[in-house]
Amino acid sequence: MLAVLLGPPGAGKGTQAGRVSDSFGIPQISTGDILRENVRTGTRLGERARAFMEKGELVPDGLIVDLIAERIEQPDAEGGFLLDGFPRTIPQAVALDDLLRQKRRTLDGVVLIDVGDEEIVQRIGGRYLCRGCGRDTNMPGLESGPGTCPHCGGELYQRDDDRPETVLRRLKVYRELTAPLVEYYEGKGLLQVVDGTGSVDEVGGRILHVLHQMQVEHVK
Ligand code: AP5
Numbered sequence: 001m002l003a004v005l006l007g008p009p010g011a012g013k014g015t016q017a018g019r020v021s022d023s024f025g026i027p028q029i030s031t032g033d034i035l036r037e038n039v040r041t042g043t044r045l046g047e048r049a050r051a052f053m054e055k056g057e058l059v060p061d062g063l064i065v066d067l068i069a070e071r072i073e074q075p076d077a078e079g080g081f082l083l084d085g086f087p088r089t090i091p092q093a094v095a096l097d098d099l100l101r102q103k104r105r106t107l108d109g110v111v112l113i114d115v116g117d118e119e120i121v122q123r124i125g126g127r128y129l130c131r132g133c134g135r136d137t138n139m140p141g142l143e144s145g146p147g148t149c150p151h152c153g154g155e156l157y158q159r160d161d162d163r164p165e166t167v168l169r170r171l172k173v174y175r176e177l178t179a180p181l182v183e184y185y186e187g188k189g190l191l192q193v194v195d196g197t198g199s200v201d202e203v204g205g206r207i208l209h210v211l212h213q214m215q216v217e218h219v220k
Pocket of ligand 1: 013033053127200
């Protein structure tokens with residue numbers, strides 16, 4: 001399985017990518033997670049990416065493509081992988097096609113998780129992460145501060161780019177630079193749109209269903 005999860009910020013790509021990764025036994029490759037780890041550990045890539053991420057802008061294509069080219073060469077990606085948050089621009093998608101062509105591989109499919117802006121703003125506004133166990137606790141409408149992690153009692157925090165003004169910027173960037181990928185992958189006959197509303201289990205069931213169908217089509 002070689003697939004892409006596409007969708008606006010907060011659509012549930014990260015949440016669902018973990019499930020897909022478990023179900024198919026393939027690594028989840030999240031450019032957002034890789035960049036945040038580089039920012040946290042203070043690498044050169046992290047230093048360069050930080051300013052873009054804090055403003056809700058995309059990190060330059062060249063940096064991201066190099067990062068992906070290196071990541072998909074790792075041994076755990078040999079049997080396939082799920083891309084979460086990449087590609088995010090047409091030049092990134094073209095670069096991915098080139099990288100896969102060099103490896104004589106092709107994408108099985110691209111799943112767009114469809115969620116409206118209002119729900120996205122609500123989901124991201126309620127997202128708290130734990131400094132202890134790293135889990136994501138969603139508390140929509142929370143006004144009195146996040147308190148402690150319900151799983152381990154650790155300290156909760158919000159991502160720097162989850163501030164309301166940055167979320168609006170991320171949505172605008174998505175519409176301008178990432179949404180054109182819908183047409184790009186539709187044109188290649190690779191796109192499947194999944195309703196991203198409902199419970200995490202419901203959305204997960206829909207995504208696994210279309211991915212299994214794509215895999216069957218690919219084998220035919
Ligand atoms: P990245 O980390 O990829 O951010 P994003 O796409 O904006 O993704 P999010 O993590 O906010 O959303 P998600 O769709 O993964 O949803 P999640 O599952 O977390 O990128 C961050 C930044 O890095 C970018 O802005 C950019 O600067 C840079 N970057 C990354 N990749 C790049 C690239 N390729 N090129 C250039 N720059 C790049 O869910 C969100 C919340 O909703 C969670 O709290 C979750 O619990 C909740 N939730 C999930 N599903 C449901 C549901 N069904 N019902 C209710 N709540 C739900």
